[in-house]
Structure formats: structure tokens, C-alpha cells
Amino acid sequence: xxxxxxxxxxxxxxxxxxxxxxxxxxxxxxxxxxxxxxxxxxxxxxxxxxxxxxxxxxxxxxxxxxxxxxxxxxxxxxxxxxxxxxxxxxxxxxxxxxxxxxxxxxxx
Amino acid sequence: xxxxxxxxxxxxxxxxxxxxxxxxxxxxxxxxxxxxxxxxxxxxxxxxxxxxxxxxxxxxxxxxxxxxxxxxxxxxxxxxxxxxxxxxxxxxxxxxxxxxxxxxxxxxxxxxxxxxxxxxxxxxxxxxxxxxxxxxxxxxxxxxxxxxxxxxxxxxxxxxxxxxxxxxxxxxxxxxxxxxxxxxxxxxxxxxxxxxxxxxxxxxxxxxxx
Numbered sequence: 001x002x003x004x005x006x007x008x009x010x011x012x013x014x015x016x017x018x019x020x021x022x023x024x025x026x027x028x029x030x031x032x033x034x035x036x037x038x039x040x041x042x043x044x045x046x047x048x049x050x051x052x053x054x055x056x057x058x059x060x061x062x063x064x065x066x067x068x069x070x071x072x073x074x075x076x077x078x079x080x081x082x083x084x085x086x087x088x089x090x091x092x093x094x095x096x097x098x099x100x101x102x103x104x105x106x107x108x
Numbered sequence: 109x110x111x112x113x114x115x116x117x118x119x120x121x122x123x124x125x126x127x128x129x130x131x132x133x134x135x136x137x138x139x140x141x142x143x144x145x146x147x148x149x150x151x152x153x154x155x156x157x158x159x160x161x162x163x164x165x166x167x168x169x170x171x172x173x174x175x176x177x178x179x180x181x182x183x184x185x186x187x188x189x190x191x192x193x194x195x196x197x198x199x200x201x202x203x204x205x206x207x208x209x210x211x212x213x214x215x216x217x218x219x220x221x222x223x224x225x226x227x228x229x230x231x232x233x234x235x236x237x238x239x240x241x242x243x244x245x246x247x248x249x250x251x252x253x254x255x256x257x258x259x260x261x262x263x264x265x266x267x268x269x270x271x272x273x274x275x276x277x278x279x280x281x282x283x284x285x286x287x288x289x290x291x292x293x294x295x296x297x298x299x300x301x302x303x304x305x306x307x308x309x310x311x312x313x314x315x316x317x318x
Contacts, residue, residue: 058143084134086133086134086180087204088180088184088204088207088208089134089180091184091187091197091200091201091204092180092183092184092187092201094197094200095187095190095193095197095201098193098194098197099192099193102192
């Protein structure tokens with residue numbers, strides 16, 4: 001695949017200034033979005049600033065969050081499930097629902 | 109045509125000339141055009157990426173289906189062994205695995221993973237065997253019964269594996285990688301049939317790659 005310049009890496013080569021830790025997320029958002037925020041911008045406008053849909057997915061503008069490090073079932077508050085077409089995969093979803101319900105995680 | 113497939117992610121990526129397209133395990137007929145930037149997200153954290161070079165769509169789809177079925181069989185088997193889950197879900201999982209085990213490659217790949225380590229203490233193997241019996245799932249019953257019989261040998265092989273100094277592999281990561289490749293059967297399967305002495309076949313396998 002390298003011969004065809006197809007790179008599948010878990011370490012994308014992002015330019016400086018385009019990535020921050022969770023603790024510094026405010027700095028990243030200021031760097032990216034400060035021109036679109038002024039004293040009249042209310043907090044209910046934030047979600048549209050963070051995700052602006054373009055004509056195609058290629059034109060979408062967004063701030064993306066990646067979760068790193070260990071997660072357990074207790075990390076979740078709510079899980080949204082997209083129903084799979086295969087019945088065997090549906091069994092896996094049933095098992096996940098049963099597990100989540102035991103830990104009082106809401107499933108939609 | 110070349111491809112990258114992941115049974116765990118349930119995604120296949122096709123590279124044909126300059127064109128990049130992907131398809132999903134649930135709907136192999138629907139080809140989705142892709143860009144290089146999509147690729148990080150297509151496979152997520154899946155560790156089982158497999159590259160197929162100079163092939164055709166039919167062969168790629170066949171290999172992809174086999175990888176997906178093997179992953180599905182493993183997930184459903186783990187559900188069947190989970191004593192915390194209700195019996196109806198475990199029984200449904202067993203029925204699902206039984207269908208998948210009609211393909212001998214799926215049986216082999218499932219066994220390669222199962223035989224890599226002894227069954228954990230909290231797994232309910234005897235409960236799963238009873239449910240197999242109740243569901244009339246003879247293929248799963250046979251696989252799990254044999255798995256149960258082999259537990260002492262699996263433990264013996266794992267103990268021998270664990271005392272190999274990690275430096276021989278060049279670190280813990282390389283050791284894990286080596287073991288994963290052995291289990292996937294791409295170097296050598298963990299479980300090899302010894303027709304002359306079936307009770308020692310795990311032993312034979314271990315000696316051949318240690």
C-alpha cells in the first residue's frame with residue numbers, strides 16, 4: 001500500500017496549532033474560532049460553531065474530540081446504538097444493552 | 109486491484125488505480141468513494157488490518173467475509189460464555205455461532221484464538237455447554253467440549269510460553285505481536301493437529317514455534 005501512497009496510520013501528521021489536549025481545548029477553539037465569536041455570541045451558538053456542515057462531508061468544518069486512555073462501562077452515561085442489519089450483530093447489541101443496563105447506562 | 113480489510117471493523121477498502129472505495133460487512137454491494145483523509149476513521153482502532161494485493165473483487169469479498177465471520181464467531185462465543193448475561197441472549201449467540209461454524213475456516217480461526225489462553229475463571233463454560241445442548245447446536249457443543257478437554261494442555265503450554273524471557277522477542281510489545289501472529293495462524297496456528305497423538309497436539313505446536 002505504501003507504493004500507492006495509501007497511508008493508514010494512528011498518528012496523523014497534523015500541522016502545529018491544530019491539536020490540543022483536553023485541558024487546552026479552549027486555546028485550540030480560540031485559535032480556530034475567535035474571529036466568529038464576539039461579545040454578543042451566546043453559549044447556545046457554540047454547538048454550531050464547533051460543527052458547521054458543508055455542502056459535502058469534505059466541506060464540513062469542525063472541532064473533533066478523540067478519547068484516549070482507558071475507558072470502562074462507568075465512563076458512559078448514555079449510549080446511542082445504530083441497529084445493525086445482520087441478526088448475529090443484533091445479538092451482540094442485545095448483550096451490550098444488557099451489560100449497560102446493569103450499570104444503569106441509558107441506551108437509545 | 110488491492111485491498112485493506114478488517115473483520116473487526118467490518119470494513120474493506122479497495123484500491124483500484126487512483127480510485128479508493130470502501131464497503132461494509134452488512135452491505136458488500138454498496139461501494140462508497142473514499143479520500144485518503146477518511147482512512148484513519150474507517151478502521152478505527154482495529155488491530156487486524158490485512159492487506160490483499162493484486163486480487164479481484166470476488167476474492168477480496170470472500171476473504172473479507174471470512175474475517176468478519178471469524179470476528180463475529182469470537183464475539184458470539186464470548187457472549188455464550190458470559191454467565192452474567194441472560195440465558196436467552198447466550199442461547200441466541202450460540203445459535204449464531206453454530207451457523208458460522210459450518211465454515212471450517214471459521215472453526216479454525218476461532219480455535220486459534222480460544223486456545224491461546226486458558227479459559228478465565230469467571231467464564232461459565234459448563235453453562236454454555238448446557239445451553240448448546242438445549243439449543244441443539246452440535247457444532248458449538250463440539251468446539252466447546254474439545255476446548256474444555258484441552259484446558260490442562262493449554263495451561264501447560266501457556267506456562268511454558270510465559271517463562272520465555274521477554275528479551276528474546278525484543279520487548280513486551282514485540283512479544284504480544286508475535287503471539288498475536290501465531291494465534292492468527294499466519295505464522296503457525298497455536299493448535300496443530302497431531303494425528304498420531306491428538307492428546308499432545310498443543311505441545312507439538314508450541315515446540316515448533318518456540
